[in-house]
Amino acid sequence: MNLTAKATDGVAILSIEGRLDGQNASEAEAAFAGLAAEGHSRFVLDFSALQYISSAGLRVVLVAAKKTKAIKGSLICAGMNEAVREVFEMSGLLGILETADTADEAAGRLASR
Template sequence: MEITERTQGGIIILTLNGRLDTNTSSSLETKFGQLSGGGNKLFVFELTGLDYVSSAGLRIFLVAAKKLKAVGGKLALAGMSANVKEVFDMSGFSSIFAIYPGEADAVAALS
């Protein structure tokens, strides 16, 4: 999996490409931990290029949301493919997260 990071108006945008599974989830967890540990509180996960997410990947999103909630931060997910959206729907995670059709919508919601 490839993770690209950029900042827009104080919001960290992490773009994920590839598969988020047991083998790759630790890299996202580490990246998020570094950024949130640095005091960043607003995050958008851009998921247009995410082909697959496993339960290990879902756990990373849940950990991130809990960590941000504890410090008054916010997390938005954007651009899910139909496959990834189905996993979120089946797991009940769609009701937990703010999910937007595109990155611009997610950034606007956090601004």
């Protein structure tokens, strides 16, 4: 897994590349917590280079979504490939998370909020 965080127009974008699973979920969770601790409240989780996610990875997304809601912010999951999307779909989380096709689209949506 490779993590990249950047902030533009007040929107924090966390790109998670490779695999988000039991081996590296805690690292990704800490990265998100770090962005929230910096005062961000609008987040994009960019999955465009994510190849694989398991329930341990979904847990990170769920924790991030709950944290975002608690601080009255917004979070968008962007750029899921077919395999990643299938896991989200099975979990039922697609129905309660906001998604976008690309990180740019998600950031644009959040910048205007």
